[in-house]
Amino acid sequence: MKSMFALIGAAAILAAGAAHAADKVTAQMKWVVQAQFAGYYVAKDKGFYKDEGLDVTIKPGGPDTSQAQALAGGGADVVVDWMPEALAAREKGVPMVNIAQPFKRSGLELTCRADSGIKTPADLKGRTLGVWFSGNEYPFLNWMNKLGLKTDGSQGGVKVLKQGYNVDPLIQKQADCISTMTYNEYWQVIDAGYKPEQLVVFKYEDQGVSMLEDGLYVMEGKLKDPAFVDKMARFVKASMKGWEYARAHPDEAVKIVLDNDTTGAQTEHHQTQMLGEITKLTEGSDGRLDKADYERTVKTLLTGGSDPVISKAPTGAYTTAVTDKALGK
Amino acid sequence: MTDRRLANLLPPLAFGLAVLMIWELGVRLFSVPAIILPPPSAIIARFATSIPTLAADFRQTIKGVLMGYAIGCASGVAIAILVDRSGFLKRGLLPLGNLVSALPIVGVAPIMVMWFGFDWQSKAAVVVVMTFFPMLVNTVAGLSSAGAMERDLMKTYAADYWQTLMALRLPSALPFLFNALKINTTLAMIGAIVAEFFGTPIVGMGFRISTEVGRLGIDMVWATILVAAVTGSLFYAMVAGVERRVTFWHASYRAEEAS
Numbered sequence: 001m002k003s004m005f006a007l008i009g010a011a012a013i014l015a016a017g018a019a020h021a022a023d024k025v026t027a028q029m030k031w032v033v034q035a036q037f038a039g040y041y042v043a044k045d046k047g048f049y050k051d052e053g054l055d056v057t058i059k060p061g062g063p064d065t066s067q068a069q070a071l072a073g074g075g076a077d078v079v080v081d082w083m084p085e086a087l088a089a090r091e092k093g094v095p096m097v098n099i100a101q102p103f104k105r106s107g108l109e110l111t112c113r114a115d116s117g118i119k120t121p122a123d124l125k126g127r128t129l130g131v132w133f134s135g136n137e138y139p140f141l142n143w144m145n146k147l148g149l150k151t152d153g154s155q156g157g158v159k160v161l162k163q164g165y166n167v168d169p170l171i172q173k174q175a176d177c178i179s180t181m182t183y184n185e186y187w188q189v190i191d192a193g194y195k196p197e198q199l200v201v202f203k204y205e206d207q208g209v210s211m212l213e214d215g216l217y218v219m220e221g222k223l224k225d226p227a228f229v230d231k232m233a234r235f236v237k238a239s240m241k242g243w244e245y246a247r248a249h250p251d252e253a254v255k256i257v258l259d260n261d262t263t264g265a266q267t268e269h270h271q272t273q274m275l276g277e278i279t280k281l282t283e284g285s286d287g288r289l290d291k292a293d294y295e296r297t298v299k300t301l302l303t304g305g306s307d308p309v310i311s312k313a314p315t316g317a318y319t320t321a322v323t324d325k326a327l328g329k
Numbered sequence: 330m331t332d333r334r335l336a337n338l339l340p341p342l343a344f345g346l347a348v349l350m351i352w353e354l355g356v357r358l359f360s361v362p363a364i365i366l367p368p369p370s371a372i373i374a375r376f377a378t379s380i381p382t383l384a385a386d387f388r389q390t391i392k393g394v395l396m397g398y399a400i401g402c403a404s405g406v407a408i409a410i411l412v413d414r415s416g417f418l419k420r421g422l423l424p425l426g427n428l429v430s431a432l433p434i435v436g437v438a439p440i441m442v443m444w445f446g447f448d449w450q451s452k453a454a455v456v457v458v459m460t461f462f463p464m465l466v467n468t469v470a471g472l473s474s475a476g477a478m479e480r481d482l483m484k485t486y487a488a489d490y491w492q493t494l495m496a497l498r499l500p501s502a503l504p505f506l507f508n509a510l511k512i513n514t515t516l517a518m519i520g521a522i523v524a525e526f527f528g529t530p531i532v533g534m535g536f537r538i539s540t541e542v543g544r545l546g547i548d549m550v551w552a553t554i555l556v557a558a559v560t561g562s563l564f565y566a567m568v569a570g571v572e573r574r575v576t577f578w579h580a581s582y583r584a585e586e587a588s
Contacts, residue, residue: 066542066543066545068364068545069364069365069545072362072364072365073365088544088545089364089545092363092364092544092545092546093362093363093364094362094364094545133531133536133539133540133543134539134540134542134543134544135543135544136543137540151531153530153531153532159530160530160531161447161528161529161530161531162447162528162529162530162531162536162539162540163528164439164442164527164528166439168439168442168443169447169528172443174446174447
């Protein structure tokens, strides 16, 4: 009996001790370690998360990770994802909710070889285009619908290739155009020897079909817990501080990203270019989701025509509760 | 169907049905989210409504499977005969064949896509790489399986190399060849589907699996898996059926008949 009490007493003390330890957060990134997520790595290495009493584990993503599955399976508390994917996941039964939007602008673009003769989007008819799938095809499908170009291979449409996460189809001339991000694959094409004059680029922002990209998402059920909302608010506050720091100190931020890259695959040259372009996308956002941007993304997705990404306007897909707490109303 | 064949079929059927029922009940009881594991009823429903898509995917993938299988097996046999003729080639080519077969598909597939383009040709190329070595090794083993007495008999008939090959050594190698042909049916399916993860026009079983995973359409993934499993089993059964007819004389069949 005495030993029982001693055991319970010891357990209670341990539990009390644990309550004072930092709150654990697991954040799943959308891709491998790179400057696209500089804000989070900076916040971790500069101690911003620690200052907020958070013990954050940043998990890198990759070609085979699914953000919605990471949330649904419990592998992460918060994920970085693009809005089209998150809204589609919501319809499929995974209630993802946007809690913050660090990226104000979209970096998605279609890069074509100038020698293919394409000058305007109308010239895309009958061409072979490389498109990323695994959830990244929604902005493209939407744009093609807007242009009235069928993607199923029928006459008068476009031929679509499932592009891997590289720029080979353009370089090997297997496709006339490929999907690239302003901050990543475009520079891979340049590094492969192409000059900017040899390329024709269509930015989704300029075509009026851009959608919100990197945002922070959590499971709806968890937001009912005020302790979780508080934890997320602290996470968002520290992350936005990390983004500010990355914008102000790009060289140091690049170093931090490279230090976190255990694969050694990233180079300083490429990451510096990437951070420069990413800064163009994050500038102007304090983390709050702009309602107008959200409405525009939803509208673009709903007018998908024959193959809409989502079938009806989503409700409860975002919350301001976290950013209100983090940044003050 | 004989009584004994029916009796052999019942246990696996019953077991399979039991597994399906446990799956269905378990998923419903524990409220497992559909994107982690959908119930069999949802999979069958999705299968039924997606037959045109699945048929188009099947037609695309099977092109790579069959062409790769044919080229891989044929070249395996051809090189094996060459190796058999020359001891020097045997010592040189067999270890090289071993190396080629050990190349991981996920490394070979993107390279093949770069060389042969996005369509079924690159998938066939990956299948050739995968099926070549098993065929080579089995044929080489089979060619040396003819008995010494039978080979001496051919010598007494003054049969030259090619006559001995066609009349004695290849027929006696057939069980080994069919062994490899059966292994290669599975490898061909795997190779073609996995190769499609790395670049395809937007049709094909591998394409469907990888994109539906990204779209959280896991019931479609399972429907495609179902098609792949049935195709693979039928392919294997066809080759096994041909084997039964052609190598009826082999000891393994005689034992079956006797029991």
